[in-house]
Amino acid sequence: MDPFEDGWVWWAVALAVGVPIVLVVLTEILGALTRRGNPAAGPVRLLRNWVVPVAALFALLVFALRSDADQVWARVVATVLGFLLILLVLSAFNVALFANAKSGSWQERIPSIFVELARLILVVVGLALLFQWVWEADVAGLIAALGVTSIVIGLALQNAVGGVISGLLLLFEQPFKIGDWLDAAGVQGRVIEVNWRAVHIDTGSGIQIIPNSTLSGASFTNLSQPDGPHHVTTSVAFTTDDPPHEVIGLLVEVADSLPMRATDERATADYQGSGKYAVSLPINGPENAPQALSLYLAWLWYAARRRGLALDGDASDPIAEPGRLEHALEVVGPTLHLGDKERDLVLSTSRLERYGLGEIVQPEGVLPHDIRFVVDGRVRLAVEAGGGRIEFATAEPGDYVGQTALTREKTLTTAIAADVLTVLVVPLETLDELVRSRPLLAQEIGQSIELKRKLAADALATAGVVRGKLGIG
Numbered sequence: 001m002d003p004f005e006d007g008w009v010w011w012a013v014a015l016a017v018g019v020p021i022v023l024v025v026l027t028e029i030l031g032a033l034t035r036r037g038n039p040a041a042g043p044v045r046l047l048r049n050w051v052v053p054v055a056a057l058f059a060l061l062v063f064a065l066r067s068d069a070d071q072v073w074a075r076v077v078a079t080v081l082g083f084l085l086i087l088l089v090l091s092a093f094n095v096a097l098f099a100n101a102k103s104g105s106w107q108e109r110i111p112s113i114f115v116e117l118a119r120l121i122l123v124v125v126g127l128a129l130l131f132q133w134v135w136e137a138d139v140a141g142l143i144a145a146l147g148v149t150s151i152v153i154g155l156a157l158q159n160a161v162g163g164v165i166s167g168l169l170l171l172f173e174q175p176f177k178i179g180d181w182l183d184a185a186g187v188q189g190r191v192i193e194v195n196w197r198a199v200h201i202d203t204g205s206g207i208q209i210i211p212n213s214t215l216s217g218a219s220f221t222n223l224s225q226p227d228g229p230h231h232v233t234t235s236v237a238f239t240t241d242d243p244p245h246e247v248i249g250l251l252v253e254v255a256d257s258l259p260m261r262a263t264d265e266r267a268t269a270d271y272q273g274s275g276k277y278a279v280s281l282p283i284n285g286p287e288n289a290p291q292a293l294s295l296y297l298a299w300l301w302y303a304a305r306r307r308g309l310a311l312d313g314d315a316s317d318p319i320a321e322p323g324r325l326e327h328a329l330e331v332v333g334p335t336l337h338l339g340d341k342e343r344d345l346v347l348s349t350s351r352l353e354r355y356g357l358g359e360i361v362q363p364e365g366v367l368p369h370d371i372r373f374v375v376d377g378r379v380r381l382a383v384e385a386g387g388g389r390i391e392f393a394t395a396e397p398g399d400y401v402g403q404t405a406l407t408r409e410k411t412l413t414t415a416i417a418a419d420v421l422t423v424l425v426v427p428l429e430t431l432d433e434l435v436r437s438r439p440l441l442a443q444e445i446g447q448s449i450e451l452k453r454k455l456a457a458d459a460l461a462t463a464g465v466v467r468g469k470l471g472i473g
Contacts, residue, residue: 012060019056023048039099043091051088054081078134086126090119176222181286184210184220190287204290223286229262232281232289235272236300239310244271247309254303255281257360258296260288275313295358302356319352319422328352328424332373335398336426337438349430355417361401362415368402370427377421381413383456389414392459393452403445406431413456 026048033041058077098115131137176182180191182201187210189203199215201208223230238247248269255267258281265282272278283292304311318324325347329338338346352375355361361372364384374397381401382389392413395401401415405428426434435442 015056015060019052022052026052039095043088043095046084046088046091051081051084054084075134079130082130082134083127086123086130090122094119175220176224180222180224182220183223184215184218188223229265229282229284230286230289232283232293234279234281234293234297236277236279236297237312238275238277238304239313239315240275242275242309246307247271247277250303250307250309251277251279251300254300255279255296257299258283258292259358260284260292299356299359302354302359306353317354319354324352325350325424328373328375328422331375331397332400332424335373335400336434337441338434342434342437345430345433346424346426350424350426353423353425355421355423357417357420359417359421360414361417361421361423362411362413364412364414365410367408367410368405368428370425371400371402371405371431372415372423372425373400374398375422375424377417377419379421380416380418381452381456382416383413383460385460389416390459392455394418400448403448406435406442406445407449412453 026044030041030044030048033044054077058074058081061074061077094115176191176194178191178194181189182191182199184199184201187201187203187208189201189208191199192202192207193200198209198211201210236251248271251269252267255261255269260283261267262282262284267282268280270278279296281292281296283289301311305315305317308315329343329346333343336342336346353372355377361379362368374395376397378397379395379399379401380391381393381395382391395415401413402411404411435445
């Protein structure tokens with residue numbers, strides 16, 4: 001018998017020559033993909049290391065050696081080859097669908113458990129078909145039994161499974177992420193954990209655990225979306241005697257001075273009639289909302305008293321009580337070198353003001369029309385630099401800010417209340433009169449200006465900021 005006519009020799013030759021060539025080609029392709037970091041290297045490695053050798057063994061057994069396909073060894077090799085082909089197809093689909101998923105796409109949002117479940121189902125179905133084809137097994141009865149069992153288990157665990165499914169759907173949809181602020185089920189706070197069963201929210205006073213089924217069946221608000229400033233609204237009331245436009249100006253001015261205000265955003269205030277106003281505060285994130293609102297209302301109380309406006313229908317201020325101004329002069333009198341005549345002048349022309357903790361007493365770059373003498377509390381002096389402030393000195397009781405009013409220059413620094421602050425406001429006209437009668441006062445104020453100039457320059461130099469950029473010098 002001619003072996004070439006029988007055909008098995010040709011199969012042996014083809015396998016002996018073809019398999020090494022295929023392996024060499026796949027090795028080169030695998031090396032190139034690995035160097036590029038291409039995720040397709042995984043399926044190619046599986047194809048080179050397992051699929052091709054097992055396929056060659058199967059061809060050798062069935063075609064070259066003419067083994068009966070019903071023999072056990074042939075069926076075992078066919079089963080292994082079929083399983084490897086299933087894995088190869090799944091690996092290829094995984095690379096094609098998920099390896100290069102764009103940010104925000106459904107491929108990236110889908111929970112990994114969904115992918116694993118789909119992969120498990122495909123493997124089970126593939127193995128069932130493989131055993132039916134290779135081993136002629138009857139898998140229909142097994143599938144039916146598994147289906148009935150699954151229904152029974154599902155009915156028994158429907159509440160638990162429902163929560164898991166709700167969690168998976170939330171993970172897939174991703175209406176929020178870790179770190180977002182939610183207003184859900186009467187709870188407001190920051191999301192710190194999301195799992196299959198529940199969402200954990202840090203409310204600031206504890207961890208609130210909300211089941212996923214509750215979130216899925218109700219509406220909630222993601223306060224962190226969309227990106228950009230978060231707006232906090234509040235309502236305040238004044239008397240109908242207070243001029244609306246003057247009140248609106250005050251409301252916006254106080255809101256714009258908040259340290260957590262969103263950059264390049266302005267607050268808004270609307271008059272609603274009957275002395276009521278609605279204010280919207282743009283702040284950097286919902287996590288700052290409680291602090292911003294509390295600080296705003298506190299500062300508004302002080303600012304309204306300074307303007308003589310009746311917040312909540314009350315314009316009274318404790319510092320206007322009799323004897324307060326005389327007490328203030330006892331604190332600042334030595335600084336002003338006051339005699340009896342000068343004391344009466346200050347008493348008749350000056351006033352007391354109070355500032356809340358953190359309020360700006362004197363902004364940088366303005367031309368002041370009066371000097372503020374510290375009566376009670378402290379003032380932090382700072383220079384603006386790079387979007388922030390560099391503090392360099394503190395004004396104690398008896399000291400003063402806004403002294404450039406005397407030289408008709410713009411302020412070089414920002415003065416900030418370090419405590420609840422009381423100051424004596426002396427108008428420029430009164431200060432000019434005091435200087436004419438007390439030349440030493442003018443000299444001391446000039447020395448104070450130069451000292452603060454030097455301290456500010458030293459602070460900027462230490463921080464590596466060029467002096468000319470801030471107009472100090």
